[in-house]
Amino acid sequence: MDDVEDEDGYFGERVAAKYDAESAVRFEPGVVGATVDVLEALAGGGRALELGVGTGRIALPLARRGVAVHGIDMSRAMVARMRAKPGGDGVGVTIGDFATTRVDGTFSVAYLLFNTIMNLTTQAAQVACFRNAADHLAPGGCFVVEVGVPALRKLPAGQDVVPFHVSPTRWAFDKYDVATQKMSSNYVEVVDGRGQYRSIPFRYVWPSELDLMAQLAGLRLRERWDGWTRDPFTNDSGQHVSVWEKPAG
Missing domain, CATH: 3.40.50.150 (Vaccinia Virus protein VP39)
Structure with missing residues (x-):
């Protein structure tokens, strides 16, 4: 970077x-x-x-x-x-x-x-x-x-992740910590055959x-x-x- x-x-x-x-x-x-x-x-x-x-x-x-x-x-x-x-x-x-x-x-x-x-x-x-x-x-x-x-109602029982984009080369999901109200948006992308990962922190x-x-x-x-x-x-x-x-x- x-x-x-x-x-x-x-x-x-x-x-x-x-x-x-x-x-x-x-x-x-x-x-x-x-x-x-x-x-x-x-x-x-x-x-x-x-x-x-x-x-x-x-x-x-x-x-x-x-x-x-x-x-x-x-x-x-x-x-x-x-x-x-x-x-x-x-x-x-x-x-x-x-x-x-x-x-x-x-x-x-x-x-x-x-x-x-x-x-x-x-x-x-x-x-x-x-x-x-x-x-x-x-x-x-x-x-x-x-x-x-906050999309907590969308959380499956016992899980802390909500996907919001899925495609052949890109995946994105939000991860929640309900004890602290912290969350992150996470992005996985395949570019020229190589995987890239990015995570951005938030507080809901x-x-x-x-x-x-x-x-x-x-x-x-x-x-x-x-x-x-x-x-x-x-x-x-x-x-x-x-x-x-x-x-x-």
Whole structure:
């Protein structure tokens, strides 16, 4: 692994180079459009802060709507991919840990999407992230998190692994530790006849736990949906989009 990947954690150049292609379903116009619609409305003409801006999947189309977007990300490799895209120079970026890095000014909306809250692998880091988001918000501003509901119901009895991709040359599975709420996404791939293995650690988190983190940060729950189309969140939901508001007074 080269120095750039060490510096960029688990999202160095090797991952950045394939990120958009491997996440293609998330780049579909309908998915992006529904997400941007919600965030643009919440911005209400104000500024938006993306925690984990990555390759600009949401930041770039949101900026094209006229919203001033600033991003925080640890991975220079991912940000370089965004910079190479049309409009990539129009999104300000601060390199750093989005749980603790501060930028100037206040924002109408801060957002953390695509399970990225789970990249913070301790409860303390997740709590710090909520506090950091709240500190950036203007009164009445909102913090938005999109994250999956832990798939523990899918675990076979006595097992701790959930496969989520199987093909002749690629296998992927999540591994859970229910005692610590730690998990990992694991990828096995055959390239030119050689096997490659990659594992990324996460900490899964429940909606109620996120609500408590928000409360500790001085935020209150405003909305929770099954997804960006604002369908109701139910017992059968596999993900949620939650919106917490900073009190105006």
